[in-house]
Amino acid sequence: METLFIADDEKNIREGLKCILDWEQLGFTLCGEAGNGEEALSGILHNTPSLVLLDIRMPKLTGIDIIRIAREQGYCGKFIILSGYSDFSYAQAAIKYGVEFYLTKPLDEDELLEAIHAIRLAIEEEHKESDHIALYRTKARDTILHELVTGTWKTYDAAGQYQPDVLQNIELAADVYQVVIYEKFGHRPEDKSYSFADLLNITNSGNHSFESFAEDNRNVILLKGSFALRRFEEFLSHYEKSTPQAGSPMDTIFLAYGRPVYQLDEIYLSYEEACALIQRRFFCIQGQHTLGWQELPGVMTAKHTISDDKLQEYCGTLVGYLQTGNRKQVASTLFSLEQYLYSAANTIEQVKLFLTDLFLQMKQSIHIVYNSSRITFPPVSNSAIIDHIEHCHYLYEIILYFSEQVKAVMDATGNSSRDSVLDDILYYIDNNYQNNIKLETIAPLFGYNSAYLGKLFTKAIGENFNSYVDHRRIEHSKKLLEQQTLKVYEISEQVGYKNVDYFHKKFKKYVGISPAEYRKQLRGE
Numbered sequence: 001m002e003t004l005f006i007a008d009d010e011k012n013i014r015e016g017l018k019c020i021l022d023w024e025q026l027g028f029t030l031c032g033e034a035g036n037g038e039e040a041l042s043g044i045l046h047n048t049p050s051l052v053l054l055d056i057r058m059p060k061l062t063g064i065d066i067i068r069i070a071r072e073q074g075y076c077g078k079f080i081i082l083s084g085y086s087d088f089s090y091a092q093a094a095i096k097y098g099v100e101f102y103l104t105k106p107l108d109e110d111e112l113l114e115a116i117h118a119i120r121l122a123i124e125e126e127h128k129e130s131d132h133i134a135l136y137r138t139k140a141r142d143t144i145l146h147e148l149v150t151g152t153w154k155t156y157d158a159a160g161q162y163q164p165d166v167l168q169n170i171e172l173a174a175d176v177y178q179v180v181i182y183e184k185f186g187h188r189p190e191d192k193s194y195s196f197a198d199l200l201n202i203t204n205s206g207n208h209s210f211e212s213f214a215e216d217n218r219n220v221i222l223l224k225g226s227f228a229l230r231r232f233e234e235f236l237s238h239y240e241k242s243t244p245q246a247g248s249p250m251d252t253i254f255l256a257y258g259r260p261v262y263q264l265d266e267i268y269l270s271y272e273e274a275c276a277l278i279q280r281r282f283f284c285i286q287g288q289h290t291l292g293w294q295e296l297p298g299v300m301t302a303k304h305t306i307s308d309d310k311l312q313e314y315c316g317t318l319v320g321y322l323q324t325g326n327r328k329q330v331a332s333t334l335f336s337l338e339q340y341l342y343s344a345a346n347t348i349e350q351v352k353l354f355l356t357d358l359f360l361q362m363k364q365s366i367h368i369v370y371n372s373s374r375i376t377f378p379p380v381s382n383s384a385i386i387d388h389i390e391h392c393h394y395l396y397e398i399i400l401y402f403s404e405q406v407k408a409v410m411d412a413t414g415n416s417s418r419d420s421v422l423d424d425i426l427y428y429i430d431n432n433y434q435n436n437i438k439l440e441t442i443a444p445l446f447g448y449n450s451a452y453l454g455k456l457f458t459k460a461i462g463e464n465f466n467s468y469v470d471h472r473r474i475e476h477s478k479k480l481l482e483q484q485t486l487k488v489y490e491i492s493e494q495v496g497y498k499n500v501d502y503f504h505k506k507f508k509k510y511v512g513i514s515p516a517e518y519r520k521q522l523r524g525e
Contacts, residue, residue, distance in 0.1 A: 002050035003031040007040035009058055037061025044070050056083035067097045078119045145213050151268035174224035179270040180257040181278050182219050187393050194249040259293040282348045283395050286440040303343040306354045319365045322406050327424040331446055334399055355398050356389045378405045421446055422460050433472045434496045439465040474510045481519045488515045
C-alpha cells in the first residue's frame with residue numbers, strides 16, 4: 001500500500017479530497033495532512049509519502065518552496081499541485097522540480113482520477129526498476145567478492161572501465177581491507193555456535209563496514225575501511241588477553257585473520273593467509289580462539305618433512321629419559337617434538353600417523369624394558385591408541401596423552417612425585433621464561449590438565465603461574481638493565497615481552513618505577 005499526504009490551508013478542501021476518491025481501492029492510505037506550508041514540509045520529510053496533494057498557495061511557505069526544499073533534502077515522492085490559479089509561471093516552476101500534474105480548482109474528479117492512475121503506474125515501474133537494480137547489485141556483489149578473494153579481480157574491465165567505480169556503487173570501495181574466516185570453536189555436534197557476522201552487526205551499530213559471505217564452504221568476513229579494522233583490533237586485544245566466559249557467544253567462535261591490505265587486487269593475499277591459518281588450528285594451544293597473520297612466518301615457510309629417522313631418534317630419547325625418571329628432559333623433548341611437527345611441511349593426517357607410530361614404538365620398547373614388572377604403556381590395545389590419536393583435534397591433546405602415559409610409568413616405578421614435578425616445572429620456567437610460555441603449554445608436557453596444575457602450582461609456590469613467570473622475567477630484566485649495554489626494547493624482547501609498552505606496565509607493577517627510571521637510579525642520577 002502506498003501513502004498519501006494532503007496539504008491545503010482550507011480544512012473543508014482537505015476533507016473533500018479525502019472523500020472524492022476511494023483511495024484504498026486505488027492503493028493509497030492517508031499518512032498525514034497539513035494546513036500551512038511549514039507543517040506540510042515537516043510532514044512530508046517525516047512521513048516520506050508516496051504522493052502529496054499540495055495547494056500552491058499556502059501560509060508560511062508556498063507550494064513551490066515546499067517542493068524545492070523537500071527535493072533538496074532528498075524527498076523523491078510524487079506531487080500533484082492543486083491551485084485556483086492558472087498562471088503558467090507556477091506550472092513552469094512545478095515542472096522544474098519534477099511535478100507532472102498541475103490541476104486547477106475546482107477539481108475535476110475524472111481528471112484527478114486519471115492523474116492518480118498515471119502516478120500509481122509510474123510508482124510501480126519505479127519499484128520494479130529498484131528491485132532489478134537491487135538484484136543486480138546482489139549478484140554483482142557476490143561475483144565481485146568471489147573474484148576479490150580468489151585473485152581473479154581485474155582493476156580494469158575488458159572495455160577499459162575503471163572497476164573501482166563499480167565497487168563504489170555496491171559499497172565495496174574502501175581505503176583498507178582485511179579478511180577474517182570464522183568457524184565453530186567446539187568440535188562436538190551439540191556444541192553451540194554463534195555467527196560472528198551477527199556479533200559484528202551488534203558491535204558496529206549498523207555501520208556498513210564489513211561484508212559477510214561464504215567462499216569454498218567457509219564463513220568469510222571482509223572488513224572494509226579504517227573504522228572496521230580499528231574495531232576488530234580492539235576486539236582482538238580484549239579477546240586474546242582474557243579467556244572468553246564459558247558459554248558466552250565469543251566462546252563458541254574460532255577466528256583466523258589475514259593481514260590488512262590497501263589495494264583491491266591484494267585482498268586475495270589476506271584471504272589466502274586466513275585460509276592457511278584456519279587449516280593450522282590443529283597446532284593451537286588449549287583454549288586458543290584466534291590465529292593471526294603475525295604467526296605466518298612459522299606457518300607458511302615449512303622447514304622440513306617428517307622422517308622415520310627422526311621418529312627413531314625421538315623414540316629412543318623419550319624411552320631413555322623415562323627409564324631414568326628425568327621429567328625435565330622428557331618435558332623438554334616433548335616440547336621439541338611439538339616444535340618439530342609445527343614446522344613440518346606435512347598434512348595433519350601425516351603428523352597424526354607419525355605420532356601414532358612413535359607412540360606404538362615407545363610402547364613396544366617399554367614393554368621390553370619392563371617385561372617382568374607388569375608395567376604397561378598404556379593398558380589398552382593398539383587399535384584403541386590409534387583411534388584415540390585419530391580423534392584428537394589438537395596436537396596438545398596428543399602431547400598430553402604421551403605425557404600422561406609417561407607419568408603413569410614413572411609413578412609405577414617410583415620415579416616421579418608431585419614435588420619433583422613442581423621442581424621440574426620451576427626449572428623449566430627459569431630456563432624458558434624468554435619464550436612465550438603459558439600454563440596451557442606447560443601442563444601437557446608434564447602430564448597434567450592446565451586447570452589442575454594451576455591449582456597445584458599456586459598452592460605450592462604461593463602465587464599463580466603467570467605471576468611467577470612475570471617475576472622471573474622482571475628479575476632478569478633488572479640484571480640486564482644493570483649492564484647498561486642494551487636498550488629497553490631489546491631487554492623487553494630478551495625477557496619474553498614482545499610489546500615494550502606491556503613490559504613497562506609489568507616492570508612498574510612489580511618494581512614501582514619504570515625501566516628507564518630504574519636505570520637512572522643505578523647511575524646515581
